[in-house]
Amino acid sequence: MTDIQNQINQLRKTLRHHEYQYHVLDNPEIPDSEYDRLFHQLKALEQQHPELITVDSPTQRVGAKPSAGFAQITHELPMLSLDNAFSDEEIYAFMKRIQDRLMSLPDNLEFCCEPKLDGLAVSILYENGVLVQAATRGDGMTGEDITLNIRTVRNIPLQLLTDNPPARLEVRGEVFMPQAGFDKLNEEALAKGEKTFANPRNAAAGSLRQLDPKITSQRPLVFNAYSIGITQGADLPPTHYERLQWLESVGIPVNSEIRLCNGTEEVLKFYRAIQAKRPNLGYDIDGTVVKVNAISLQERLGFISKAPRWAIAYKFPAQEEMTV
Numbered sequence: 010m011t012d013i014q015n016q017i018n019q020l021r022k023t024l025r026h027h028e029y030q031y032h033v034l035d036n037p038e039i040p041d042s043e044y045d046r047l048f049h050q051l052k053a054l055e056q057q058h059p060e061l062i063t064v065d066s067p068t069q070r071v072g073a074k075p076s077a078g079f080a081q082i083t084h085e086l087p088m089l090s091l092d093n094a095f096s097d098e099e100i101y102a103f104m105k106r107i108q109d110r111l112m113s114l115p116d117n118l119e120f121c122c123e124p125k126l127d128g129l130a131v132s133i134l135y136e137n138g139v140l141v142q143a144a145t146r147g148d149g150m151t152g153e154d155i156t157l158n159i160r161t162v163r164n165i166p167l168q169l170l171t172d173n174p175p176a177r178l179e180v181r182g183e184v185f186m187p188q189a190g191f192d193k194l195n196e197e198a199l200a201k202g203e204k205t206f207a208n209p210r211n212a213a214a215g216s217l218r219q220l221d222p223k224i225t226s227q228r229p230l231v232f233n234a235y236s237i238g239i240t241q242g243a244d245l246p247p248t249h250y251e252r253l254q255w256l257e258s259v260g261i262p263v264n265s266e267i268r269l270c271n272g273t274e275e276v277l278k279f280y281r282a283i284q285a286k287r288p289n290l291g292y293d294i295d296g297t298v299v300k301v302n303a304i305s306l307q308e309r310l311g312f313i314s315k316a317p318r319w320a321i322a323y324k325f326p327a328q329e330e331m332t333v
């Protein structure tokens with residue numbers, strides 16, 4: 010391999026490592042100025058040797074030209090919605106249904122509990138570790154191809170951080186806009202006499218559905234994974250929580266508030282703890298999601314027509330309207 014190729018490979022590896030430290034572990038090892046220096050060093054080498062540019066290079070986040078529209082993508086596994094609970098009683102009923110079907114007491118069951126992020130659900134497909142496609146949830150069966158826009162979301166890796174990636178891995182999660190980024194975006198829009206967004210969720214949806222990736226690239230979007238869709242050649246752990254840990258280990262960002270809970274009372278404690286934290290999280294959530302942790306039990310419980318029997322969203326009461 011030529012010396013230039015070696016330099017380029019080394020720079021890509023270093024940049025991917027620092028992106029992971031900064032965006033996934035929230036633990037940067039170098040100052041932004043040093044990251045920028047390395048990035049521009051790689052950019053210059055690739056401009057001198059364009060034949061060495063690869064689609065998964067850290068420099069290839071922002072697509073060239075706007076697309077005329079979004080192609081449709083059919084999800085190989087439907088992206089189903091969740092049944093909702095609005096009270097402790099409804100959670101007890103959820104637990105009773107599980108107990109009746111599994112013939113095991115919920116207090117002996119582990120649940121993975123997560124904040125329910127108020128953004129846009131997306132599906133991201135990696136083939137041999139390289140990001141090749143991304144789609145919106147759409148109606149659950151078909152969504153829009155937003156690959157070029159998803160590539161601009163800085164905490165989504167263009168290549169998985171593993172030497173032996175699965176042949177295919179579909180990651181599902183939420184793209185959202187943190188409150189600080191939303192406030193700044195609206196301030197800038199006001200200053201430019203442009204339209205402002207009503208809330209961070211609309212801002213995230215609008216940013217992902219931009220036809221010009223350069224505009225999406227300037228929007229403060231963040232991705233958090235919450236499940237795995239199709240896989241091929243992946244040797245996955247037997248519980249949902251361990252699968253999220255595995256995703257994080259290969260470079261996929263996962264929300265830091267996720268916890269394992271034993272039985273109903275710990276699930277309710279988690280709900281109240283997240284509800285108390287809600288004003289200071291820095292991003293919008295509209296409840297928590299409670300999932301049976303063991304994949305084997307999820308498979309035994311299966312799905313009701315549109316939603317899984319093994320998971321439920323426990324929503325917060327609607328926030329009183331902001332009085333402006």
Ligand SMILES: Cc1c[n+]2nc(N)[nH]c2nc1OC(C)C
Nearest residue numbers: 089090123124125235236298320
């Ligand atoms: C629709 C959905 C949404 N959410 N949000 C989280 N945090 N987890 C999660 N899981 C979902 O569905 C799984 C139960 C597959």
